[in-house]
Amino acid sequence: MPAISFQSVAKTFSGARGDVHALTDVSFDIQAGEFFGLLGPNGAGKTTLISILAGLSRATRGRVTVMGHDVVTDYAAARRSLGIVPQELVFDPFFSVREALRIQSGYFGVHHNDAWIDELLAHLGLADKADANMRQLSGGMKRRVLVAQALVHRPPVIVLDEPTAGVDVELRQTLWQFVARLNKEGHTVLLTTHYLEEAEALCGRIAMLKQGRVVALDRTSALLAGRASTMLRFKMDTPLPASLAAQSRVTGRIVQIKAHDAREVEAILATLREAGGQPEDLEIGRADLEDVFLEIMQGEPERAPA
Amino acid sequence: MNGALSGARTLLYKEVLRFWKVSFQTVAAPVLTAVLYLLIFGHVLEDHVKVFDSIGYTSFLIPGLVMMSVLQNAFANSSSSLIQSKITGNLVFLLVAPLSHWAWFVAYVGASMVRGLVVGSGVLLVTLWFAPLHAVEPWWIVIFAFLGAGMLGSLGLIAGLWAEKFDQMAGFQNFIIMPMTFLSGVFYSVHSLPSFWQTVSHLNPFFYMIDGFRYGFTGHADGSLAVGVTIMVAANLALALLARSLFSAGYRLKP
DSSP: OOSEEEEEEEEEEEETTEEEEEEEEEEEEEOTTOEEEEEOOTTSSHHHHHHHHHTSSOOSEEEEEETTEETTTTHHHHHHTEEEEOSSOOOOTTSBHHHHHHHHHHHTTOOSOHHHHHHHHHHTTOGGGTTSBGGGSOHHHHHHHHHHHHHTTOOSEEEEESTTTTOOHHHHHHHHHHHHHHHHTTOEEEEEOSOHHHHHHHOSEEEEEETTEEEEEEEHHHHHHHSOOEEEEEEOSSOOOHHHHTTEEEETTEEEEEOOSHHHHHHHHHHHHHTTOOOEEEEEEEOOHHHHHHHHHHSOOOOOOO | OOHHHHHHHHHHHHHHHHHHHTHIIIIIHHHHHHHHHIIIIIHHHTTTOOOSSSSOHHHHHHHHHHHHHHHHHHHHHHHHHHHHHHHHSTTHHHHTSOOOHHHHHHHHHHHHHHHHHHHHHHHHHHHTTTSOOOOSSHHHHHHHHHHHHHHHHHHHHHHHHHOSSHHHHHHHIIIIIHHHHHTTTSSSOGGGSOHHHHHHHTTOHHHHHHHHHHHHHHSOOSSOHHHHHHHHHHHHHHHHHHHHHHHHHTTTTOO
């Protein structure tokens, strides 16, 4: 039995300017114990998919299960199996950290949960904030409380929706150590993130969404091996010749161009020389997930059937 | 303990704790408001208005003010809690929890009733200094207080689900709840109105709440208690069913 199963999930928002197809026929399973990454550009449908999983939104078509429980017809069991860290930094200003955690625990029917709450607070570096009001916490601290709230009922499946957006390095490290430990202990983790190096480091398997469709679904290692194999990286101050600009990724002075073999590298360098470019710090490296991501995202979008 | 039941209990506790933490604003302030009404209207009108032969205007006014406070605060609790949670986004903590529709309903309306009855008791305690008051029919007092608080708590819940902005909520409160409370006979006996307006008053469910509640203290009713109880039980049931169908449809909660 998969931990999470998306079966032909579609979501259409009807608006004044016509229907928007946020998700079109999304199907994949996440097995128990996996650390799974869900990637895609803004507006690809990641949060919509997670909202349907969490019961925050309803699918137009299709079915979603958590640990075998349908999120609509058997919602109580599905939600008890699921811990969601929402993307927005939300909090209830009336309560202290401990009160918020006790209350969240109580919604799930788990009372007298202080031993686990204390453990969560300690692991997330919140022990000295237990009695602070939520309003007094910094953004990073509020984010930690959101993680603790998601885990307070000990769910077997954990969903983190862009948990490290706008979070400092220290919290990111604390968070990943903690989540990696939970994953080792058997929790299934579904992660959406814009930090592709995080996904590459943590996720065993990855699905990529584009315009509401799954455009890639594979083991992370297979995605890295099967796509752009090598990249030519260099720094340059002068503009790239037009023939190269189209196929390269430019970040400030840093230019990266896909090059499958030595012949392609030579051809690129020759083109640069002809245009009078002076590449510095030249290196050839393996493609990372970001390269794979861009290659997939720049591919022709599959057209949705009208 | 049954998980669903204990979830509802936690939500009820959280909703009561929420208003209790700001009780200066949610309990003390409405008590003060009611006392100001009493001081001003009671003082000005005591010698000029005779509503029933046997009792003074202040003794007539107090039960009305108590019930008005119960109703307004029951409405304010569920409506403001829901709209705040919707706008700040922390409603997500409830939406991801395994709470049934009835758990939501019972907890929000239950906490509203607690606040309404706490404020009403506060108003009653303070205003007892100003005029003699006896519970002639204590059961009618209890029945009408509970039915009225339940009805306004449910209305507040529905308004909280419906409203997407604070000004929509203010509109609901100012253009529906306030006129219906003020035109219900809190400050006057509907018998003193022209017959057309008497008929209109008898169509206002708030009239029966005030009238029945006041009957418990004065032994005088302007309308029929049986009709009043019937209307209020029916209204409570209808609002509960409406709230349930809104939850089932995910109305303005689940896009």
